[in-house]
Amino acid sequence: MHKTAWLIGELALAGLATASAWAQQTGPVGSIYTCVDRNGRRLTADRPIAECADREQRELAPSGMVRRHLGPVLSEQERAVVEARQRKEAEERARALDERRRERALTARYPDKAAHDVERKAAIQMVDDVAATAEKRIVELRQQRKTMDTEMEFYKKDPSKAPMVLRTRIAENEDSIAEQQRFIAGQGDEKRRVHQRFDAELAHLRRLWDEQRGVAVPGAATPASAGGSR
Numbered sequence: 001m002h003k004t005a006w007l008i009g010e011l012a013l014a015g016l017a018t019a020s021a022w023a024q025q026t027g028p029v030g031s032i033y034t035c036v037d038r039n040g041r042r043l044t045a046d047r048p049i050a051e052c053a054d055r056e057q058r059e060l061a062p063s064g065m066v067r068r069h070l071g072p073v074l075s076e077q078e079r080a081v082v083e084a085r086q087r088k089e090a091e092e093r094a095r096a097l098d099e100r101r102r103e104r105a106l107t108a109r110y111p112d113k114a115a116h117d118v119e120r121k122a123a124i125q126m127v128d129d130v131a132a133t134a135e136k137r138i139v140e141l142r143q144q145r146k147t148m149d150t151e152m153e154f155y156k157k158d159p160s161k162a163p164m165v166l167r168t169r170i171a172e173n174e175d176s177i178a179e180q181q182r183f184i185a186g187q188g189d190e191k192r193r194v195h196q197r198f199d200a201e202l203a204h205l206r207r208l209w210d211e212q213r214g215v216a217v218p219g220a221a222t223p224a225s226a227g228g229s230r
Helices: 002-026 076-109 113-155 164-213 223-227
Strands: 032-036 042-045 057-060 066-070
Antiparallel strands (some): 032 042
């Protein structure tokens, strides 16, 4: 008796498992699956069609209405390609959003050319101030050199007899002047870089200002062109 009850229980569990697997495979009761296989044949079945595993299938209700679209079953390699493409598209969307945020911040900071010119002038003035400090230092060094030259007058006939300390001070003074002169020349290069940066930024701002005013920008995508012809 116990053995019979055990067999009945096992059969019941097996029946439940089979019914569950069938429900998962076939979807809602009464579903119809249809697709066109690689040979152009339209196939219909009451469960997902193996011959169309590599292409889209439609699941239909008994009324003929589409319940859902089933995508192709992808291999691991194909899935990796799709995921990589999706990641790239997400990164591009994030970059585009970030670029728009930067553009909004830029136009908020510089609502017009006058505001941009003010900051350009301030940036150039900072470079000029640094160069002026170096020029002032050169004046000081040359004043110090005059004192050293006066001391060297005693050794005009034979400079090699001048004290090593004095000769070292003169050499250091010459090196310091040369260093300041190189620094001033570098500030000239820096001014050119500042102007180039502001020129490029101004060109970008002109396009953004035109967009804000609704002026057509050459090369910019308009809603009509972005959406294509209808």
